[in-house]
Amino acid sequence: VDAKSRSSPIRARQLRAGRSKSVRGTSRPGIRTLDRSYFQRPPAVVARELLGHLLVSQVGRARVAGRIVETEGYLAEGDSACHAARGRTPKTEVMFGPPGMAYVYPIHAKYCFNVVTEDVDHPSAVLIRAVEPIEGIRWMQRRRGFLDVRNLARGPARLCQAFSIDRSVNGLDLTLGQTVWIEPPSARIVRPGDVQVTRRVGVTSAHELKLRFVIAGSRFVSDLKKRR
DNA sequence: TATAGGATTTGCT
DNA sequence: GCAAATCCTATAA
Secondary structure, eight states: OOHHHHHOHHHHHHHHHHHHHHHHOOOOTTOOOOOHHHHSSOHHHHHHHHTTOEEEEEETTEEEEEEEEEEEEEOSSSOTTSGGGGOOOTTTGGGGSOTTBEEEEEETTEEEEEEEESSTTOOEEEEEEEEEEEEOHHHHHHHHTOOOGGGSSBSHHHHHHHTTOOGGGTTOBTTSOSSEEEEOOSSSOOOGGGEEEEOOSSOSSOTTOOOEEEETTOTTOSOOSOOO
16 A cells, blocks of 8 residues: 555545456446436435435455345534534544445444545535345345344444445445445335335434435334334 | 543443 | 443544
8 A cells, every 4th residue: 555545535546446346246237326416416316316225345255235124314504413513523534435335343342334526625525324135135144143133234233244334445445336235126116105204313413404315114113213 | 741522322220 | 111332533742
């Protein structure tokens, strides 16, 4: 890792991702990733549209995938619950960069996975809170230590454990289709009427904002209490 | 160096 | 329903 990449976590991650391409060989012609313009939109829009998309991770031979059923938006302005609201720090650095990058942060000895949205210096993101396991369930069960499919990726930290997402994924370019990426829905399109909008889970401020999006009726959402 | 608190999860009552 | 577990980050001293 040279001096330039050391000064930029994002660049460093890109370099690592580029190197891993030949090692892991996860980039295949068949993979359809979302391009940067998809993420270059307001977090509430991206959060809503990501429902039904496929979150994929591939580490070595372990490929796991799940249908996104719950997301939350975090705004660049007027949102005290957004980490970037406290300013630009090493932790929030990635949010201030280009859209389409992974923002992974540690909390309570666990991790949460976000996608950076909007433009540079406009720090917003979408938290992926839950997916419905679709592929690689055996890998998820091994990583989680639980067999119950319903609890494999129900909740942001559980999801990260099942998908093997940790701090090394922070700053990863999700448009590359390497290690972790998101694919458009192949079937079961989510209709507007199937989307439920509620207050966010767990935040200790900005309770008034309704930025949580769930596929109504899904058994795989993280918070089973009826929120408004 | 110390401390408080967090976009959580789990197990026990 | 409640509280412990667990550890990183930011802030203050």
